[in-house]
Amino acid sequence: MDPNHGYGFTPTTHNDTYAAIDPERLNLSGKKVLITGAARGIGREIALSYAKAGASAIGILDLLDSTPVEKELLEAAKAAGRPTPDVASLRVDVTSATSVARAVQILRSKFGSLDVLITNAGYLTPYTSLGDSDPDKWWRSWEVNVKGVYLMTRYFLPLVLKSQDKTIIVLSSVGAHHTMPGVSAYETTKLAVLKINNYLNTEYGSQGLLAYAVAPGGVRTDMANGFPSEFHHLLSDTPQMVADTMTFLTQTRLEWLAGRYVDSRWDMPELLGKKDSIIKGNLLTIQMRV
Template sequence: MDMSSTERGARAHGYLFTETEHNDTYAAIDPTKVNLSGKRVLVTGASRGLGREIAMSFAKSGASGIALLDLLDVATTAGNVVEAAKEAGRPPPEVIQLTTDLTQFALVQQAVDLVASKWDTVDILINNAGSYESLGSSEPEKWWRNFEVNVKGVYLMTRTFLPLLVKSKDKTILVLSSVGAHHTLPGGSGYETSKLAVLKLNSYLMAEYGHEGLLAYAVVPGGVKTDMISGFPQQFHHLLSDTPRMVADTIVFLTKERRQWLAARYVDSRWDMPELLAKKDEIVERDLLKIGLRI
């Protein structure tokens, strides 16, 4: 049956790719059913919001080491992580607290030196830290901050932690993108264009380091209410109905094993994960979920 124009438009923006979509966590992605014992994970933007929730989900999954990086103090998240592990019946992970401006190369290098003094490898890097500034009402420096955090920060974290990543078995880098990377939402010029840029960066990571076993792909959080919504146009706040826990649990589910077929692809956390995995052959055969021009 042919799709309607509405359905085609929705699919073009990533909606309806799986028959089932979610706004909250569900049994299939329960992190307490995962065993990430022995894995070491680094999460940026970890002081609050999605970053804190992601770190807690990894703790529930039994990850042995969780590094928390943010411009703000991450002590509260560190406590949340330990408590989440205990509540899930998992050993408390080794937590490394990194108060760092990830847009400054020298500071990021200090962070990697500290991590390297404690760990031989980093298995999974979650580039979650983000900034949102709109175009019309912004000051130029604030608008450019989108690219400083969302692109330069991802680049610096990836560049400096690559030596630790490529020594691990997982070698996984995951970046938080946005559904807005694929359409134009008034007010999102700085944020959405920077979130499109990191998809292309992942393509280059696979082109340049795929032969070393690196795996890089993107996850979209959907519409989540975080501290960044102050810059998000008020008329679209009703779209922010997805829970941080769903996004966090989806990320743990995806990274619980190496899924090489996801390299340089884009995954929406609202998609039903079992249904997504069932579409693997179609995704690979048709080379779906990647950016590029089709004519």
């Protein structure tokens, strides 16, 4: 793989979860978490990972019905020997300010604050060259992947800033760093959200906000199956690995990750071991080099 895509940033890389990030070895007691796109796929696995890690409150938002996931979260927490989490599932359209604002009102009443907000909901435009694309479908990627992140962060910021951890994780993609023909809408949105993270840290870092991006790698989800079949062999990473990576990263506040990009396939202990060189070189950020 092209080293400029960052895949080999740590000597060890993974395709599946591993002992160091096992959520059952972590203690996230007291933390309140909210995940979008949580009815299935990666979002569902993120919620399950937090349940196994002992999160006290878990909000699951999706355009689809996510109530079946509620039972799974309670069962996962019980199997891991954790206290029963307070779970809230809401049907929310992240592209609608009215829908998101309504969700804020409900979760403010139920949770009071949010330690971790994870914007996972996404959309992949059908694979086609830019000149042959359907304008409405092309723009739908920006509606979900960028406007959705904007609305969730804009409306939920007060709840995040009221918490102890004040953390926002935006799902990006390795696609933010390369140009693959046929996915212009998706890849440009995943670059755009990295800039949104910069603004979150710049404008609210003085209030304690910590925002960074995590790329899931190649996970075979319903959305990713929209890629042409010749690329499906690249979809070899498990959603559990992605989920456990985020749970691991949010067990404590890693303030030096502010505004940075993390690939979930990297070995997390090795990443933490590179902290000093990352800070010194201002690595894992979007910038012009001249």
